[in-house]
Amino acid sequence: MRVLYAAAEIFPFAKSGGLADIAYALPKALSAEADVTAVMPLYRFIEKERFNVRATGERFTLKFGGGRYGVEIFVGTYEGAEFVFVYNTLLCDRDHLYGPPGEAYEDNDLRFAVFCHALVELTKRHSFDLLHLNDWHTAPAAVLARDAGLRAKTLFTIHNLAYQGVFDPASLKRTGIAKRHFDMEECEFYGRVNWMKCGIAHADAVTTVSPSYAVEIQEPEYGCGLDGFLRRHKEKLSGILNGIETTVFDPMNDPALAAGYGAGCLDGKRICKESLLKEIDMDKYELPLFIFIGRFTEQKGVELIIEAAGELAKRQALFSILGEGDPGYVDELRRISERYENFHLRVGYDEALSHRMYAAADFLLMPSRFEPCGLNQMIAMRYGAVPVVHAVGGLRDTVHPLGGAQDICGLGFLFDTMDSSALVECVDSAIALHKRGTVLERIVEFNMECDFSIERCASRYLELYRRLV
Ligand code: ADP
Numbered sequence: 144m145r146v147l148y149a150a151a152e153i154f155p156f157a158k159s160g161g162l163a164d165i166a167y168a169l170p171k172a173l174s175a176e177a178d179v180t181a182v183m184p185l186y187r188f189i190e191k192e193r194f195n196v197r198a199t200g201e202r203f204t205l206k207f208g209g210g211r212y213g214v215e216i217f218v219g220t221y222e223g224a225e226f227v228f229v230y231n232t233l234l235c236d237r238d239h240l241y242g243p244p245g246e247a248y249e250d251n252d253l254r255f256a257v258f259c260h261a262l263v264e265l266t267k268r269h270s271f272d273l274l275h276l277n278d279w280h281t282a283p284a285a286v287l288a289r290d291a292g293l294r295a296k297t298l299f300t301i302h303n304l305a306y307q308g309v310f311d312p313a314s315l316k317r318t319g320i321a322k323r324h325f326d327m328e329e330c331e332f333y334g335r336v337n338w339m340k341c342g343i344a345h346a347d348a349v350t351t352v353s354p355s356y357a358v359e360i361q362e363p364e365y366g367c368g369l370d371g372f373l374r375r376h377k378e379k380l381s382g383i384l385n386g387i388e389t390t391v392f393d394p395m396n397d398p399a400l401a402a403g404y405g406a407g408c409l410d411g412k413r414i415c416k417e418s419l420l421k422e423i424d425m426d427k428y429e430l431p432l433f434i435f436i437g438r439f440t441e442q443k444g445v446e447l448i449i450e451a452a453g454e455l456a457k458r459q460a461l462f463s464i465l466g467e468g469d470p471g472y473v474d475e476l477r478r479i480s481e482r483y484e485n486f487h488l489r490v491g492y493d494e495a496l497s498h499r500m501y502a503a504a505d506f507l508l509m510p511s512r513f514e515p516c517g518l519n520q521m522i523a524m525r526y527g528a529v530p531v532v533h534a535v536g537g538l539r540d541t542v543h544p545l546g547g548a549q550d551i552c553g554l555g556f557l558f559d560t561m562d563s564s565a566l567v568e569c570v571d572s573a574i575a576l577h578k579r580g581t582v583l584e585r586i587v588e589f590n591m592e593c594d595f596s597i598e599r600c601a602s603r604y605l606e607l608y609r610r611l612v
Contacts, residue, residue: 144612146170146179147271147295149262151255151280152240153183154391155221156194156228158494159240160438161385161518162278162302165352165597168388171224172601177608182265184258185217185228187236194219196228201268205260207319212257214264229261244467252310252336256318259284266295272612273298279308282342286324289345296611299346301339303515304360304367305442308338328375332368340372347611349380350604352516353537357382365513365536383607384540385516386600392498392522394591399498404527406591409584412502412527419503423487425461430485431577432461433570434504434528436497436519439468439476444510444533449475450563451570456483460574463487463504465497504528505583506573510558510566514538520555524590529576529583530555531569541595545576545586552593554586 150166152158170181189196196219205212217228234254242248262284266274275298276284285297310318314336315325324330330341343349351357359365361374373380390396394412395405401418404411417428437443448455448464449472455462456479464476467490480488489496501507507523509532516537520530524541532538534557542555556573558565576583 144177144273144608145269145271146173146177146273146275146608147262147266147269148173148179148181148275148277149258149281149284150181150183150277151258153181153226156183156189156219156226157186157240161352161516164388164391164518165302165385166277168386168391168597169601169604171388172386172597173605174224176601176605180227180271182227182229182262184234185230186240188238189219189228191219194221194226203264205257205264207256207260208317210317212260214257214261216265227265229258229265231257231261234258245469252308252314252318255280255308256283256320259287260319263287263291263293266293267291271295273608275300276342276346278302279306279338279342282308282338283318283320283330285342285345286320286330290321296348297346298348298350298607298611299342300350300352301343301360301515302352303442304339304351304365304369305513307332307340307367307369310336310338312336340369343369343372343376347379348607349376350607351380351382352385353540354382354384355539356515356536359513359536381607383603384537384600385518385521386597387518387521387525387595389525389596392501392525394502394526397498397502399495400502401499404502406527406588409527409587415499415502416504419463419499420461422499423463423489425463425485425487427461430459430461431505431574432463432503433506433508433531433573434500435462435464435466435508436500437466437509439466439472441469442512442514444512444561445469445472445476447510447561447563447566448508449479451567452479452483452486454563454567455570456485458485458570458574460570461485461487462508463489463500465489465491465493465500467491498526501526501528505577506531506570508566508570509533509538510561511535511538512561517541520553521595524553524555524593525595527587527591529573529586529590531566531573532557533561534559552590553595554590
């Protein structure tokens with residue numbers, strides 16, 4: 144079985160979130176059982192020398208929407224695995240993936256249409272059996288493949304329904320999507336073109352990145368306007384829980400850490416905590432350290448932390464926050480970190496610092512309003528930080544309440560209602576647990592041994608691939 148796995152971002156070449164992590168780890172894990180080629184755009188900022196990116200000699204011109212777009216195919220290598228890159232100047236020659244922070248390039252429809260048409264061309268030329276598409280950037284390839292009469296099956300994975308790729312109606316023509324698809328049951332959405340809808344309508348199967356999210360998005364609260372549409376397609380919709388690449392996220396062998404450690408030998412974790420606290424100018428090693436890592440958006444529940452900050456500041460606990468995003472949230476978090484000495488904030492994207500924080504932390508805060516899957520909580524558990532989460536989506540599938548059935552993997556603190564007092568209550572329970580050192584240590588070690596690996600996730604995708612092809 145030959146699979147073309149397409150994503151707009153793949154770690155370590157380009158990453159804005161969890162999609163990039165999965166798009167790296169999943170094809171790699173699948174390659175033991177299937178012939179999977181991972182493909183993404185060759186953005187200008189990708190380090191070509193570092194990844195030995197070279198031209199394959201394959202070139203073609205795409206003609207659609209009255210335009211002609213020259214495409215060149217490259218390959219690159221990372222950790223022994225090969226990746227395919229699509230180069231076209233309009234798609235790739237930018238400083239950012241989708242636009243400057245908080246903005247989107249105006250021609251993102253045309254940029255990613257070039258990518259989608261190129262995917263269809265590659266599928267045709269190289270006789271792939273399955274085209275695995277991820278999120279809105281690649282969704283129209285499902286309808287384009289069908290219109291091109293390809294025999295390849297298409298699988299569309301929704302990593303986040305909140306980003307749908309919605310454009311004005313004129314976009315249809317310039318992106319080369321046939322006019323007949325501008326229909327309520329296909330790509331039309333309140334008079335505009337919706338790429339996510341196109342993908343859902345035309346893919347042979349649709350997955351979300353956790354089982355709970357597949358159910359939640361069929362309800363108005365989480366459906367982002369597509370709940371009714373998703374209910375109509377529910378026979379082909381299922382949820383497969385994401386996993387993490389356990390060689391990238393490995394506290395025993397992580398080059399970012401001051402010391403390595405694992406379940407049964409947590410001394411290194413203590414060194415990591417001391418070292419991070421020194422780095423961020425905090426002392427009081429004996430206090431529990433809570434971290435938050437992620438995009439500062441409504442999705443991630445940042446406003447809950449902001450609302451709770453006054454209360455949390457009174458606790459015997461430390462809070463360290465890393466992320467970037469909405470300037471309003473950045474300002475508020477800055478004010479909080481300047482005002483309260485037990486709050487630390489680092490604005491920016493810093494992969495190595497994130498690893499040091501997971502390793503140092505006693506607890507991870509993840510009060511997401513909605514969460515398609517969430518990787519942070521799985522990474523946190525692997526690094527021995529106990530998650531404190533809102534019980535939603537993938538968080539509900541991976542974090543189980545303490546005191547419940549003890550053989551279910553993934554233990555932490557959950558709150559049901561999106562309000563700051565519920566968060567503070569959970570933090571208080573976590574602080575109380577921290578005082579019971581050996582009990583906490585048992586939970587930490589239990590979580591560290593849980594299997595959140597990408598291999599487990601890959602075996603589920605493989606079953607689906609086999610059913611489809
Ligand atoms: P998202 O909704 O952003 O995709 P996920 O939980 O699926 O969230 O994945 C987030 C990934 O990005 C994790 O690997 C997390 O550690 C990482 N990450 C998020 N923000 C930052 C940041 N500011 N610096 C470093 N890593 C980050």
